[in-house]
Amino acid sequence: MAAQIWGSEKRARRRREISAKIAQMPELHDSKPLPFMTREEKIMESARKLTILTEKMGQIIDPTDPAELYHLNNEVLGLEGNPMALHGVMFIPALSAQASDEQQAKWLPRALRREIIGTYAQTELGHGTNLQNLETTATYDLATQEFVLHTPQITALKWWPGNLGKSSNYAVVVAHMIIKAKNYGPHPFMVQLRDEKTHEPLPGITIGDIGPKMAYNIVDNGFLGFNKYRIPRTNLLMRHTKVEADGTYIKPPHAKINYSAMVHVRAYMLTGQAIMLASALNIATRYSSVRRQGQIDKSQPEVKVLEYQTQQHRLFPSIARAYAFQFAGAETVKLYEHVLKEMKSGNVSLMADLHALTSGLKSVVTYQTGEGIEQARMACGGHGYSMASYISEIYGVAIGGCTYEGENMVMLLQLARYLVKSAALVKSGQSSKLGPLVAYLGVKSEPTSLIDRIPNSGFTEYVKTFQHVSKRQTLKAADMFFGLMEKGEKREIAWNKCSVELNRASRLHTRLFIVEAFVRRVNEIADIRIKEALTDLLHLHVNYELLDIASYALEDGFLSASQLDYIRDQVYLYLGKIRPNAVSLLDSWEFSDIELRSVLGRRDGNVYENLFKWAKSSPLNKTDVLSSVTQYLKPMMEKARL
Ligand SMILES: CCCCC/C=C\C/C=C\C/C=C\C/C=C\C/C=C\CCCCC(=O)SCCNC(=O)CCNC(=O)[C@H](O)C(C)(C)COP(=O)(O)OP(=O)(O)OC[C@H]1O[C@@H](n2cnc3c(N)ncnc32)[C@H](O)[C@@H]1OP(=O)(O)O
Numbered sequence: 001m002a003a004q005i006w007g008s009e010k011r012a013r014r015r016r017e018i019s020a021k022i023a024q025m026p027e028l029h030d031s032k033p034l035p036f037m038t039r040e041e042k043i044m045e046s047a048r049k050l051t052i053l054t055e056k057m058g059q060i061i062d063p064t065d066p067a068e069l070y071h072l073n074n075e076v077l078g079l080e081g082n083p084m085a086l087h088g089v090m091f092i093p094a095l096s097a098q099a100s101d102e103q104q105a106k107w108l109p110r111a112l113r114r115e116i117i118g119t120y121a122q123t124e125l126g127h128g129t130n131l132q133n134l135e136t137t138a139t140y141d142l143a144t145q146e147f148v149l150h151t152p153q154i155t156a157l158k159w160w161p162g163n164l165g166k167s168s169n170y171a172v173v174v175a176h177m178i179i180k181a182k183n184y185g186p187h188p189f190m191v192q193l194r195d196e197k198t199h200e201p202l203p204g205i206t207i208g209d210i211g212p213k214m215a216y217n218i219v220d221n222g223f224l225g226f227n228k229y230r231i232p233r234t235n236l237l238m239r240h241t242k243v244e245a246d247g248t249y250i251k252p253p254h255a256k257i258n259y260s261a262m263v264h265v266r267a268y269m270l271t272g273q274a275i276m277l278a279s280a281l282n283i284a285t286r287y288s289s290v291r292r293q294g295q296i297d298k299s300q301p302e303v304k305v306l307e308y309q310t311q312q313h314r315l316f317p318s319i320a321r322a323y324a325f326q327f328a329g330a331e332t333v334k335l336y337e338h339v340l341k342e343m344k345s346g347n348v349s350l351m352a353d354l355h356a357l358t359s360g361l362k363s364v365v366t367y368q369t370g371e372g373i374e375q376a377r378m379a380c381g382g383h384g385y386s387m388a389s390y391i392s393e394i395y396g397v398a399i400g401g402c403t404y405e406g407e408n409m410v411m412l413l414q415l416a417r418y419l420v421k422s423a424a425l426v427k428s429g430q431s432s433k434l435g436p437l438v439a440y441l442g443v444k445s446e447p448t449s450l451i452d453r454i455p456n457s458g459f460t461e462y463v464k465t466f467q468h469v470s471k472r473q474t475l476k477a478a479d480m481f482f483g484l485m486e487k488g489e490k491r492e493i494a495w496n497k498c499s500v501e502l503n504r505a506s507r508l509h510t511r512l513f514i515v516e517a518f519v520r521r522v523n524e525i526a527d528i529r530i531k532e533a534l535t536d537l538l539h540l541h542v543n544y545e546l547l548d549i550a551s552y553a554l555e556d557g558f559l560s561a562s563q564l565d566y567i568r569d570q571v572y573l574y575l576g577k578i579r580p581n582a583v584s585l586l587d588s589w590e591f592s593d594i595e596l597r598s599v600l601g602r603r604d605g606n607v608y609e610n611l612f613k614w615a616k617s618s619p620l621n622k623t624d625v626l627s628s629v630t631q632y633l634k635p636m637m638e639k640a641r642l
């Protein structure tokens with residue numbers, strides 16, 4: 001199963017080898033539990049481990065393999081980030097995709113050797129979503145052949161970029177490029193922020209940390225202002241766009257090609273989210289098979305809480321989602337790598353499809369991951385609320401994904417633009433022009449769903465039902481939009497008035513893609529036992545998901561009430577079938593105790609003893625009487641007693 005999850009036997013084996021090596025290297029372990037550290041201590045601890053990794057990484061992993069890097073990162077540095085998180089996640093990808101060969105030769109080897117630390121500085125205090133209204137300017141000075149970076153007012157301060165505040169000395173900065181008074185829109189520039197020897201900010205740069213956040217507190221998200229700060233013309237990233245010495249602008253082959261670093265993260269973050277969901281579920285499911293509370297049959301001893309159907313219903317559909325996200329994420333990464341290769345050689349024809357797909361997936365996956373992790377926390381009762389479970393930290397980190405790399409509603413609306421264009425093709429009789437991901441929009445469906453009507457139909461009737469609701473909602477939302485425009489509404493006003501319906505279409509389309517990716521994967525599996533276990537999970541997935549969106553299929557009679565009862569029964573049936581495999585389905589992800597960082601989710605199940613040990617190690621317990629008591633509470637009580 002681990003081979004299915006991680007992509008191959010080799011990958012699963014490599015993960016095990018890497019975990020085993022890390023287990024033997026105490027210098028790479030947390031020196032104490034992270035929840036007991038202050039933010040400064042955590043940052044220090046992370047930097048300490050990062051420097052050891054820089055020295056010893058080659059002994060543990062193949063540093064050119066992103067999957068091995070990611071695993072090493074999760075084990076050693078953990079989910080809460082590190083002082084170089086953005087360096088790997090966005091700075092290097094931005095240089096790789098957007099810098100010319102010459103620029104790459106100059107900067108990439110230095111970045112890869114970690115001679116310099118970089119980040120991606122785009123969002124500002126006043127604008128994150130609406131890139132066209134960013135306010136930082138890069139004005140070309142023809143006389144000196146330099147760009148002058150400037151922050152015209154407080155809302156133009158860069159705000160949020162990870163590791164910008166204290167760790168990075170370089171950044172890819174996105175600014176509006178102005179040449180001879182003409183604004184060419186946002187463009188990426190390579191900018192040195194700090195002196196390479198002293199790490200002091202360079203003159204003309206204001207920089208710092210934006211303060212503590214809901215989670216990710218090892219990352220120093222920062223602010224940055226420029227006061228007429230000059231950089232050479234050749235620091236504009238020039239793989240696709242060029243500005244010549246005389247100010248001539250050569251436009252890129254696609255207007256949004258400079259957005260590729262964002263698409264990179266949107267594509268890669270899906271499996272990251274799957275890992276976080278599976279981690280939280282692993283903790284909750286292990287604990288649920290240790291925790292005994294109440295009886296189902298009063299004549300029997302107390303049961304493991306995992307025996308309760310409500311507990312299974314809380315956890316198991318999310319187990320199915322974690323697998324589904326991992327499989328859909330793996331497909332998306334492959335597609336992204338393919339499109340990136342094509343883009344580099346000038347073919348930009350697949351960019352719109354990739355953008356639409358990753359926008360929808362990013363939104364649905366992060367939202368459902370958040371839901372699943374929060375349910376996992378609640379499923380652990382009181383101990384889930386303790387930082388000893390570590391689930392709240394996983395939640396805080398995962399939920400950041402709903403916002404970063406494009407706020408979820410906004411990204412769903414991006415996919416909706418693509419769906420509406422596709423609907424227009426269907427309506428104008430040009431269905432043959434639909435791309436493969438939306439081809440179903442042009443296919444006539446049956447009048448009613450055949451779920452429970454055709455024996456042994458596998459998952460085909462389920463997929464058709466998802467297609468039907470997705471198609472119907474897309475065409476309905478598009479009709480609403482076109483109808484308003486026909487009545488004379490301006491395009492943008494009409495769009496806003498339909499946006500809730502449009503986003504519903506985007507979610508349904510994305511959920512269909514996720515179901516299809518799961519079906520595709522299960523169909524490929526040769527090993528009978530693995531196929532059986534995953535087929536059970538897929539049964540739970542399709543029935544649970546369909547029940548969740550049933551109103552869309554009920555309202556036009558595509559599904560009947562009796563079919564709905566059948567679907568509900570299937571959910572209950574598969575909860576029971578999955579129960580014996582539940583812990584194994586999560587143990588198969590092979591998270592080590594080091595990586596999970598959870599007292600509740602320990603592999604050995606020795607929860608209570610270790611919870612007590614953990615509590616005793618709280619800094620508050622170093623002394624029996626705290627100074628808050630001697631200084632305030634004790635005098636108060638004494639005064640009251642007088
Ligand atoms: C330490 C070792 C680690 C090793 C790790 C190794 C591997 C891991 C790798 C990956 C990471 C994995 C996990 C992540 C882990 C941690 C992450 C931690 C932190 C994350 C950092 C987060 C960083 C950020 O948040 S950066 C800032 C992101 N900002 C945004 O996303 C802004 C959102 N807004 C937009 O994108 C745009 O403004 C917009 C909403 C799309 C609109 O753009 P605009 O230009 O205004 O649009 P316009 O209306 O003019 O045109 C719309 C038009 O353009 C099309 N379009 C838009 N974007 C694209 C695109 N990208 N591609 C193609 N086409 C695009 C759009 O469809 C419209 O087309 P049309 O008109 O409909 O035809």
Ligand SMILES: Cc1cc2nc3c(=O)[nH]c(=O)nc-3n(C[C@H](O)[C@H](O)[C@H](O)COP(=O)(O)OP(=O)(O)OC[C@H]3O[C@@H](n4cnc5c(N)ncnc54)[C@H](O)[C@@H]3O)c2cc1C
Binds near residue numbers: 128162406
């Ligand atoms: C943990 C974290 C890490 C980050 N790291 C980085 C980084 O490294 N580099 C970087 O540059 N940025 C980074 N960011 C910033 C992040 O990319 C932005 O916060 C994000 O893109 C959302 O933009 P915003 O803050 O402007 O939200 P807003 O756009 O102000 O969103 C507020 C509300 O308005 C709604 N809204 C906005 N526009 C529309 C619209 N057109 N239609 C409908 N609704 C709309 C949204 O849906 C939302 O409900 C990070 C953010 C976080 C939380």
